[in-house]
Amino acid sequence: MLRNLKTFTKKRPFISLFLLFIITLPVTLHIVFWGLVSLKAPRYQGEVRSEVLSAKATVIRDTIGIPHIVGEDAKSAYFALGFTMAQDRIFQMELQRRIGKGELSEIFGEKLIPTDRFLKSLLLKKTAEVYANQKDPLHPEAWQQLDWFLEGVNHFLATEPLPIEYTILGINPRPFDRVDAISFLFYMGFSFAEGIKSDSLYTIMESELVGRSAGELFPRYDFETNASILETQPGVKQLTANLPKPMKDGGFNSFVKPKELTNQIGLSEKTDVASLKGLLGFVNDLVLPIEPLEGSNSWLVAPNRSSSGGAVLANDPHIALSNPGAWYEAYIEYPGYENYGYFLSIIPFPLIAHNRDKAWGLTMLEQDDVNLYWETIEGSTYKSGSSWKELTYYKDEIKMKDGSTIPVEIPITNHGPLITEHIKGYKGRPVSLYWAHHHLENPLLDVLYQMGKAKSFQELDSASSLIGAPGLNFSYADKQGNIAYYAVGRFPILKSGNSRKILEGSTGENDVIGYVATKDNPKIINPKNGIIVTANNLVTNKSLPGLGRPDGNWQPPDRFQRLVGILETQEKWSLEELAAIQNDTVASFAPEYLEILFSTVKDSKSLGGKKVLEILKNWNFEHFPESQGAAVYDVFFYITMKELLIDEMGPDHFELYGEMAEYWNAYRRFVRNPNSLYWDDLRTVGVKETRDDILKRSVEATAKYLETHVSASPSLWKWKYLYKIKHPHPLGVLPLIGNIFNIGPMPSAGGAEVVNNLKYKLMKEDWTAMAGPSKRRVIDYGRFEESVTQLPIGNSGNLGSPFYGNLVEDYNQGIHRKILYSKEQVGAGKFRLEFHPK
Structure with a gap:
């Protein structure tokens, strides 16, 4: 041959x-x-000269690529920061500005037209233009420093080779401007997915369910009695008299029952409900290379509870995993200013930072500042109460790769923009989006600037109180030993009260009539118990002035309750112990859940079912790669949820339900409530199943699922063979070369709603983590120069950089590294780049 x-x-x-x-x-x-x-690799050594510079600046990169920027004046420092960020993140910055302004189609093609239309309907670019072009800014120097930063970015564009992504996509980038930066900053403040999906699906299920309550699917914290920030901190004796108590009959507690609105109209028309399904599917299928903020953990320890005798801050914000990562880590110093911060790579001021005087972190507050309204439109008018008003319009265009443009016109009511106008095939009543950002002053750049300069927690509180949206939980610690928590962002007050579904907009009865005064936002300052924990949970069970008990898209209480349970176990905590907690993978609900299971299911007829029960009985509730219990428990959790709800919701709604926090809140309640009608399987005519029946059935189905999807051998039912972690790149979908850009998938510790909250898309049976801690950090003012952090994959998104993906193994293994802060700690560094006036 x-x-x-x-x-x-x-x-x-x-x-x-x-x-x-x-x-x-x-x-x-x-x-x-x-x-x-x-x-196209970035140039980390040598000199950069520019006529823009007024003095010298030096950038020293430490051994893992963190830049330490020292400028002789502010202008040179921010110019160097812009240039330095561009070296590592210029393609990410390109995507950031295009997301904020709805300009993705110009580089990715016509498939992104729906995404661009939706982004433009959020009015991010419109509000950014107004804010960036104001005549009398709150802090003129903030805008001046933004301009210096952008000059550094643009100097990089004009003088340095661009990374390979630009070559692949054929992009010739234009200079960056203020609106590019601000529109993306506003985008990161918009957690639209939860509000739009939850309100829409509630409305659909309320219309379609027969003999079932939609409220059971969307309980938020109606039945959680020990999971609010203000009332449930470690070491504080709980005053249960003012807390809602679960009812023995499984019905809704009248103290917390959501208000049923009687003036909803339009749902009798099948077209409206059918079209809502189109809205849900459209939002769920949006292609977004960068996701907005999602969740987070944070806790503070006062000097009397810390081993070092100093105040301690621990914080890990949760964001969709990506390559590059969400945060750019850098130190910046010039006369009168220094901060070690975590930056959005298109903004010169850190969202999270610390220095020798103070440290702050953030989590999402999750209050409900987004509402959807059915609108009644005739021609160019909309009905508002007893009168008709003229629609206003925002006009823009979508640019395509071939240079052509598509005009876009966004109608706007008194509630906000109509978001259904550009959804193909939508035939129902128009739906508008109310978002507090559109109705309030929201000087986010000025706030970030002022926070960086604040000298005390009072000054930081004063600065952050100007935020209209998003809702944030700010955590603060300082060298004087103070710890403090602030709920930031506005709580809208609706005339008819909060609702969890789409509101009728034509009557005026559901309009926002005001906001809780910022002075009445929840706060905790130097509590006697010495610890403050937040985890996107209910902020308070008490009424806020003018509002009542606040409602929101609260994340499940599991992480909060686990953190409280840990931190109340000993009097004092060391830096190392607090850092270890950030890697905790215990499923806090599992002991209660499995106790119910074992009281119901004593044995199984099948060998697979017997093995499921045996593994769960011997499990320590942790999610590590070698754990059998983690794999069996999470599959059992999913199978039981599916057996419980698929008959009422159908596969499409069930999958969408998995995109929001409510499914987890609801499941906690369902498992505790054997009397819920949802346990009966509607598919078995003439048979009425109980909770016991569904749990028994789910044990057998769990064994079959693991045998099919993991291994026929139960010894290989391990977490690492089911669950992975991945940091996807926007170009990772390309044939042949896409996987070069992606980092992972890889085995890792972690799971959904554990402290190490690496979440996956459960209802889609996609066991690859898609969101998680975007950085981990513990700042101890008793041992300041020993403070530690983690960054998921490293600082650089440039494939040619030696720092590309260099920290991923440490992140997977939960290894913290010391934050190099002082000049003595940084030393000569690994690379040195100097900036000089030309």
Whole structure:
């Protein structure tokens, strides 16, 4: 055969050349690709000169790539910061500005037109233009420093090679401006997915369910009695008299029952409900290369509870995992200013930071500042109470790759923009979006600037109180030993009270009539118990002035309750112990859940079912790669949830339900309530199932699922064979080269709603973590220079950088590193780049 091939190619030399070409093509492409990457690698050493500079600045990168920027004046420092961020994150910055302004189609093509239309309907660009072009800004120097930062970014664009992504997409970038930065900053403040999906699905289920309460699917904290920030801190004796108590009959507690609005109209029309399904699907399928903020943990320890005798702050914000990561870590110093911070790479001021005087962190407050309204439209008018008002319009255009444009016109009512106008096939009543950001002053850049300069927790509180949206939990600690918590952002007050579904907009009875005064926002300052914990849970069980008990898209209480349970176990905590807590993977609800299971299911007829029960009985409730219990428990959790709800919701609604926190809140309640009608399987006519029946059935189904999807051998039912972690790149979907940009998938400790909250899409049976801690950090003012942090994959998003993905193994293994703060700690560094006036 070989001799025949040699003879054949000898007689036909062109065949030989063709075969050689085919064989060597992958090698050639590999060499060409990595050669280009190398040519486009960032320049971390040498000099940069510019006529913009007024003084010298120096950037020293430590051994893992964190830049330490010292400027002789503010202008040079911010110019150097902009240039430095661009070296590592310029393509991410490109995506950030295009997301904020709805300009993704210009580089990704027509598939992103729906995403651009939706982003433009959020009016991010519109409000950014108004804010960026104001004549009398609150802090003029903040805008001046933004301009200096952008000059550094644009100097990089004009003088340095751009990373390989620009070559692949054929992008010729334009200079960055203020609106680019501010529109993305506003985007990160909009947690639209939870509010839009939850309100829409509640409305659909309320219309479709027969003999079932939609309220049971969306309970928020109606039945949680020990999970509010103000009332449930470690070491404080709980005053249960003022807390709602669960009812023995499984019904809704009247103290916390959500107000049923009687003036809802339009749901009798099947077209409206059917169209809502289109809205839900549209929002769920949006292609967004960068997701907004999602959740987070934070806790504070006062000097009397810390081993070091100093105040301690621990914080880990949760955001969708990505490559590059969400935060850019850097130190910046110039006369009168220094901060070690975590930046959005298109903004010059850190959202989270610390220095020798103070430290602050944030989590999402999750209060309900987003509402949807059914609108009645006739021509260019909409009905509002007893009168008709003229729609206003925001006009823009979508630019395409070929240079053509598509006009976009967004109608706006008194509630907000109509978000259903550009959804293909939508035939129902128009739906508008109310978002507090559209109705309040929201000077986010000025706030971040002032926070960085604040000298006390009173000054930080004063600065952050100007935020209209998003809702945030601020955590604060300082060298004087103070710890403090502030709920930031406005609580809207509706005339008819809060609702969890789409509101009728034409009557005026459901309009927002005001906001809780910022002075009445929840706060905790230097509590006697010495510890403050937040985890996106209910802020308070008490009434706020003018509002009553606040409602919101509260995340499940599991993480909060686990943190409280840990931190009340001993009097004093060390830096190392507090850092270890950030890696905790215990499922706090599991002991109660499994106690119910074992009281119901004593044995199984199948060998697989017996193994499921055996593994769960011996499990320590932790989620580590080698754990069998983690794999069995999470699958059992999912299977039981599916057996419970798929008959009422159907597969499509069930999958969408998994995109919001409510499914977890509801499941906690369902498991505790054997009397819920949802336990009866509607698919079995003439048979009425109980909770016991569904749990028994789920044990058997769990064994079959693991045998099919993991291994026929129960010894291999391990978390690492089911669950992975991945940091996807926007170009990771490209054929042939996409996986070069992605980091992972890889085994990792962690899981959903544990402290190490690496969440996956459970209802889609996608066991790859898609969101989690975007950084971990513990600042101890008793041991300041020993404070620690983690960054998921490293600082650089440039494939040619030696720091690309360099920290991913430490993150997977939960290894903290010391924060290098002082000049003595940083030393000569690994690379040094100097900036000089030209």
